[in-house]
Amino acid sequence: MDVEGYARRSLNQGRASQDIISDLADRIVEIKGVSRDYALSFAKAVMVEVNATRDLKTDITSYEKAGVSMGMFGVGSRGTGDFYAHRKIAEIIGKSDATVGVEDMDDAGVVQAGGQYIVCTVDGMHSRLSDYPFLAGFHVTRATLRDCYVMGARPVMLFSDIHVADDGDVAKIFDYTAGVTTVGELAGVPLVSGSTLRIGGDMVIGDRMTGCVGTVGVAEHITARRKAAPGDQLLMTTGAGGGTVATTALYYGYHDVIEKTINLTFLHAADAILKSELLGSIHAMTDVTNGGLRGDVHEMAKTAGLRFIVEEEKVRGLIDPDVYRMLYELEIDPLGVSVDALLVIAEPETIYGVQALLSKMGVESSIIGRVEEGKAEPVLVRNGREEEFSPRFREAAYTPLKKLVEKEEQDFDYMKNQVDRAAKAAIEKKTRIIKKLSH
Structure with missing residues (x-):
């Protein structure tokens, strides 16, 4: 519990300081198990600090608020809101001399x-x-x-x-x-x-x-994403998931699945590729993590400016059977969560070489799609037909609480406008301070 945040919110709601101190002390006793007298002293000290900074509004100490919370916008939830926020962060950082x-x-x-x-x-x-x-x-x-x-x-x-x-x-x-x-x-x-x-x-x-x-x-x-080229194929290895799958297994009671995630298959496979002569012919690689294939392929298509086509049927067989069973039974989209798989993007001849190398190591892989000229977009082939393959507002809901939060409807266009305004204010502030310190 953030006691400072609690005090600030309560003051902004017009509550009396003494009432805030009393209620805050109750929570401190409940969580910390301390005496009531100590909790009251603690709460009073919090109020002293909060009041000392409440009206502090200088250029350095204040910021333009978006009026949109992290949870509302899905930041960290590996969906469209999260990707949008990260592109705003990139705007604030600005163009640099970095290679990537x-x-x-x-x-x-x-x-x-x-x-x-x-x-x-x-x-x-x-x-x-x-x-x-x-x-x-x-x-x-x-x-x-x-x-x-x-x-x-x-x-x-x-x-x-x-x-x-x-x-x-x-x-x-x-x-x-x-x-x-x-x-x-x-x-x-x-x-x-x-x-x-x-x-x-x-x-x-x-x-x-x-x-x-x-x-x-x-x-x-x-092997940056932008290096993908028309004619490339997408090779994906098997995956059993990482932190996300382990979390799903924990909070839905599939505790036997947790052990499946404790492996170094990805690292061993990637290390073998780096040590091989094939590396120089590989255009791009990524791990299937951020919002699953839905998120990663969406970002790759946008970054490379090309059409990425994924065949759903080929992907299913690459997810660990026990992990897939859990996702299926819980109605969690396997294409929308991290499965800890390696995705290699290269010309067909190189892809076949990588597949042979991985096979010798006992790592299964399959060609799951291709890269084409055309509109920069991800496409999913399902039952022989092409359909939209975009990330959702949040990654696939993989815990009971996330399934509840996922049902909340938000006005994304309105929130984007608010986020744009706040990001613009941050850029302007950065420019002011740089100008001030440059003299």
Whole structure:
């Protein structure tokens, strides 16, 4: 619980300070298990700090509000709202000299230094794995290494950032780090630096955990999404899912499926491709994660400016049978969730070579589609007919709570306008401050 946020909202609603302090103290006692006297002192201190900053409205300390919440807009939910927000972030960052910058909407960023491509990527842990630190650390590390590999880069180091709320057990940090380094050690990539903090310091009570893991890698040939070309084929490997599938299994009671996600198949397959002579002929690679194939193919089509066609029937056989059974029984779209599969985009001759290499390793793969000239769009072939293959507002709802939230209707055009306005204000503020500091 964010006690500062609670106090600010209550004041904005016109509630009396004494009432806010009393109600806040009740919640502090409930969550922290402290005495009523201590909770009252705590609540009074919160109010002192909130009142001291309530009317602070300088250019540096205030911002243009969109009036649209993260949840309403689907930020982090790997759907159309999330993709739109990320394109706004790219606008605020602006054009840079990066070889692959944020405007490319790719899995990783790339710069050139010392005659090599330096690749950097970072992934946040799955928010619903807060109570399962090892799983959180394992899956986020595998995710960031995936993003490095699919840019054609060899990972050389990991960095980690972990935040646990005030009442969280210190052991969460240790178990999370064990998950990170399990993947790191097996992949031969050391964890070299990081940061450990409390979420919101004293102002957030409870035991929620969040964090991220990043990777730095080096490459001689990059496989960015924009390099896809007409005539290319799409080769997809088998996948059993990662943090998303593990979360589904946890909260729907399919606990036997969790073990399916604990593997390094993707990393071993990608590493083999990087060590082969095939890498130089591969145009692009990605991992099937952000909103599943629906999200990834949509972003690839937009970035490459080409038509991406996917055959649904070919995809089904590449999802682990137990994972597919769970998704089918829960009516979760397998094309709309992360399945931890590798997608390779290249000319047919190269694709056949990659498929043969993977087969020798015992990794199954199939050609699931192709790239064509034409309108930049994703297309799904279902039962022999082409249909729209766009991401939904949010990724496929994969927990009971998400299924409830998914049903809420929102005016997306209105929200986009509000988000545009806030992003424009941020760009203008950035320009003002840069101009001020440049003199």
